[in-house]
Amino acid sequence: MNLFPNAEIIVIGGGVAGLSTAMQLAMRGQKVIVLERQRLGCGSSGRAAGLLGQLRGTAEHTRMLADGMEIVKDLEQRAGVEIYVKTGSLRIAETPERAQEIKDLVAMGKSIEFNIDHISIAETARRLPYMKTDDLIEACFSPTDGHLQPAELVSAYHKVGKGLGVRYEINCPVEQVVIEAGQVKGVKTSRGEFHAPVVVNAAGPWSYLVADLAEETLPTAAIGHYYLTTRPDPNHPVDRLSPAVRNRHHRLYTRPESGGLIVGIYEAEPVEYDMEKLPKDFDMSSMKAGRDSMNVALLIHLAQQRFPWINERTPMTISTGIMTFTPDGKGLCGPLPEVPGLFHCSCCSGHGIMQSPIVGKVMADLILDGKTKYDLEFMAADRFHDLPGYQERADIKRKCYEMYASYYGRVERPNAVAKN
Numbered sequence: 001m002n003l004f005p006n007a008e009i010i011v012i013g014g015g016v017a018g019l020s021t022a023m024q025l026a027m028r029g030q031k032v033i034v035l036e037r038q039r040l041g042c043g044s045s046g047r048a049a050g051l052l053g054q055l056r057g058t059a060e061h062t063r064m065l066a067d068g069m070e071i072v073k074d075l076e077q078r079a080g081v082e083i084y085v086k087t088g089s090l091r092i093a094e095t096p097e098r099a100q101e102i103k104d105l106v107a108m109g110k111s112i113e114f115n116i117d118h119i120s121i122a123e124t125a126r127r128l129p130y131m132k133t134d135d136l137i138e139a140c141f142s143p144t145d146g147h148l149q150p151a152e153l154v155s156a157y158h159k160v161g162k163g164l165g166v167r168y169e170i171n172c173p174v175e176q177v178v179i180e181a182g183q184v185k186g187v188k189t190s191r192g193e194f195h196a197p198v199v200v201n202a203a204g205p206w207s208y209l210v211a212d213l214a215e216e217t218l219p220t221a222a223i224g225h226y227y228l229t230t231r232p233d234p235n236h237p238v239d240r241l242s243p244a245v246r247n248r249h250h251r252l253y254t255r256p257e258s259g260g261l262i263v264g265i266y267e268a269e270p271v272e273y274d275m276e277k278l279p280k281d282f283d284m285s286s287m288k289a290g291r292d293s294m295n296v297a298l299l300i301h302l303a304q305q306r307f308p309w310i311n312e313r314t315p316m317t318i319s320t321g322i323m324t325f326t327p328d329g330k331g332l333c334g335p336l337p338e339v340p341g342l343f344h345c346s347c348c349s350g351h352g353i354m355q356s357p358i359v360g361k362v363m364a365d366l367i368l369d370g371k372t373k374y375d376l377e378f379m380a381a382d383r384f385h386d387l388p389g390y391q392e393r394a395d396i397k398r399k400c401y402e403m404y405a406s407y408y409g410r411v412e413r414p415n416a417v418a419k420n
C-alpha cells in the first residue's frame with residue numbers, strides 16, 4: 001500500500017540538506033514528503049558549530065554561498081528567527097608559509113570582489129583581546145562572515161516547509177529503495193511503502209548506506225569531529241559579535257557562543273565511524289566525548305596555544321559529532337547514472353550548514369529543470385563514478401580520512417586556499 005498517494009518527491013533525511021531541498025521543492029509547487037529515521041536535526045545538523053566562511057577556493061563556490069545568504073535573509077523573515085550572526089572572520093598566521101597563504105587568499109578574494117583585506121596585528125589584538133597575538137605575523141579580515149545558528153536553521157526550514165505543505169514523517173527509517181524497470185519507484189519503511197518518481201538521498205553520514213540500498217556507490221565516509229565551548233569568564237569576556245578566527249597552523253577555528261568561546265579542530269588523526277555499526281536508534285546528540293580521550297586532550301592543547309587561559313580545568317563543554325567527508329572535501333549533489341529518479345544531496349565536509357541554503361535551491365533546480373545556473377562540476381555527485389580507486393569502501397574510507405586529516409594541515413597553493 002502506498003502511504004502517501006500522489007507524492008511527487010520523497011526526501012530521505014531531516015537534516016539541513018533534506019529540509020532545505022524539501023522547502024525549495026515546495027516553493028516550486030511540488031508535493032514533498034520528508035522521511036526521517038529519528039527526529040529532525042538529530043544527525044550532524046544538530047551538532048554543528050555553524051561557521052560560515054564564504055570565500056572558497058573558486059569564484060563559483062564563493063558566488064553560490066553569497067547567493068545562499070539571500071536565501072537565509074528570506075528564511076529569517078518568513079520564520080521570524082535570527083539565523084545569521086554577522087561577526088566577521090579573521091585568518092591569522094604565525095609562520096611565513098601561512099602568511100603567504102593569507103596573502104594569496106586576500107589577492108584571490110579581491111580578484112572576485114569579495115570583501116576581504118589585510119588587518120594589522122595591533123588591530124587584531126584590539127578586536128580579540130582574549131587571544132594571544134604576540135607571535136602573529138599576518139592576518140586578514142572578512143566582515144561579511146560569521147555563523148549560522150544550526151538549531152534555528154533547522155527549525156526555520158521546517159516551519160517554512162510546513163507552511164508550504166511539506167509533510168514530515170519522523171521515526172520513519174527508510175529500509176529499502178524500491179526500483180522498478182530500472183527507475184526509482186519509492187521507498188520501503190518500517191511503516192510501509194511510499195511511492196514517488198523522485199527520491200532524494202539526504203541522509204548525511206548515512207548517505208552511503210542509503211546509496212547501497214539502490215546498489216549505487218556514494219563516495220563518503222563518516223568522520224568524528226570535536227569542539228569545546230567555554231563558559232562565560234569575566235576575566236576573558238567574549239563579545240557576542242567577536243569575529244570568528246581560523247588558525248590553520250594550530251588546526252583550529254573559533255567563534256563566540258553565549259558569552260563563551262567555541263574552539264574546534266581538524267586533527268590529523270580523526271576517529272572513523274561505520275554508520276552501519278551504530279544502534280538503529282542512534283541520535284548524535286547523545287554522543288559524549290570523554291575528557292580522557294586523545295582527541296579531547298589534543299583539542300584542549302591546541303586551543304591553549306592560541307588562548308592560553310584555556311586549560312583542562314577551564315569550565316567548558318566538549319561536543320563531538322560525525323561529519324560526512326568525501327575524498328576531495330567537496331559535496332555531492334545530483335544523480336548517479338545507475339538509477340534514474342534517485343538524487344543524492346550530501347553537502348558536507350564540515351560545510352553543510354553554510355552550504356545548505358544554496359544546495360537546497362540547486363537540488364530543486366537539478367530535479368525539476370535538469371540543470372542549474374551554477375557550474376556544479378566541483379560538487380557533481382557523479383564525479384567519482386567509475387573512477388578507479390574510488391569504488392571500494394576501504395579505498396573510499398581511506399581517501400576521505402586522508403582528506404580530513406590534511407584539511408587544515410596542508411599549506412594551500414593560490415586559488416585553492418579557503419577551507420571551512
Ligand SMILES: Cc1cc2nc3c(=O)[nH]c(=O)nc-3n(C[C@H](O)[C@H](O)[C@H](O)COP(=O)(O)OP(=O)(O)OC[C@H]3O[C@@H](n4cnc5c(N)ncnc54)[C@H](O)[C@@H]3O)c2cc1C
Nearest residue numbers: 013015017037043044045050051174204321351352353354
Ligand atoms: C561537530 C560538528 C561541527 C560542524 N561544524 C560545522 C560548521 O561550523 N559549519 C558548517 O557549515 N558545517 C559544520 N558541520 C557540518 C554540518 O553539520 C553538516 O555538513 C550538515 O549538518 C549535514 O547535513 P545533512 O542534512 O547532510 O546531514 P544530517 O544532519 O546528518 O542529516 C541526515 C539525516 O538523515 C537521517 N537518516 C539517515 N538514514 C536515514 C534513513 N535510512 N531513513 C530516514 N532518515 C535517515 C538521519 O537521522 C539524519 O537526521 C559540523 C558537523 C559536526 C559533526
